[in-house]
Amino acid sequence: MRAWALCLLLGLALAQGRLEAGLYGAPGGLTPALEAAFSLGEGEVYAKGQVGRGALGYLGSLSLGPLGFLAYGVQGEVGEGGVGGALFLEGGAGPVALEGRLGFRPQAALPLFPEASFFGRLALRYRASPKEVLGLEVAQNAPPRSPSFGLQPGWEGAFRLEGSYAFRPEATYTLGLGVSPWPYALLGFKGEVGEEGEVLDLLLRLGGVNRLEAGLYLGEASLHLTLSYPWAGSFVVWLGDLGLEAGYHHAPYAWVRYAWRWP
């Protein structure tokens, strides 16, 4: 038995992998969180956990070279409140791109499991011409941006339906309309702002939703800000594999995490 365990540990250590350790702090106390992932054939198997909840999942991918890329995954969870799970599919091929996730979790567990109840997001984008992209997004209980934006407080519990039109004479400008449940307008800008290709990404929703999302990408370092009214917000700094997040949602919180990758 011990030999099997040693073989397994040795195999995992030799496989390509990632280990991410973090500490989340809020007025209720400190929560350590851990996530480990190992390459397995064309995909990776991962496990993540914190006090009260754990998950096991698989992420696979299919590359179509310059034509596109598809990633898919499945996650099963156990923990306080009962079992849960999620399915993921995202990527693009030619003029079409999609991001989809669908899941259920009886209750949220911050920081690794922020969504609660039924949650899902489906975002479709179609490249109508080389410089124009049409987008449609429907979401329930799911954050709008990629995980690099952190916990993105302020979106919880909301249904969102959003249509957008993006065009890029040089930088990309986005115009859109949405309901959540009241109508709002969407304005966006994304473009290079420095000599070395630094990128600024701004997205503002005004009306039924009042929210600013901003990202500044400097290469190894990146900064992410979210600010919502009623007041909630976060500020995330990534320095390579070190992530520092501070935010406010009913109460202040902070989350520090670091990822080791090998080989």
Added chain:
Amino acid sequence: MEVAVKKILAALGLALFLGLAWAQSVSQILDLVEKNLSEPWQALVQGEIQGPGGREALQARVYALPKERLFRIEFLKPGSLEGNFTVVTEKEVWNYLYLTNQLVISPKEKAQVQGLGFSPQGLGDPKALSERVSLHLAGEERLPEGVAWKLVGEAKEGQGFARLELYVLKADPRPVRFLFLDEGGKVLADLRVVEFKRASLSPAQLKRYPKDAQVVRR
């Protein structure tokens, strides 16, 4: 009878000699190309490909740093690929996808191209292409650019095409036309190299990608 046998043996000897001469010529031609293209260069590749939705125009700008074995192919046409690019390094292939803002990095051995009908990696590096296609010399042809050697060959499995015809300009040894075909002889891609020029390029220029791109390692 004896005379006939001698004639046949002489013909076989001549055929063997010519075969060896042709076989040697392919490697010599590729060596000439390698020598001629050893300094940084750039070119525009254009033509037609058999895309998922039928025949499409393809236009791509190729940048090469041959000594570093570093190549970059920026797609301009079809419109659905505009903004996408492929970078080929010594060990990896990077594919940047504009629409999803992802940079997908694969080891070279995993980076097969399904669906495109041709190998974009080979556009910048004919010698590397010849490692995946058993080329032989099929004569010479007069093209608009000048007289060219015609190299043809069968692709090894998993290349996305079955047969390649490669035309190399004699006066300035470099590829001027690539013809990728499937098993049935159908043209998957017919690409011509135009606007060829020597250029001042750096590895950083060829490896540049948007700083907000999501990097996916496979």
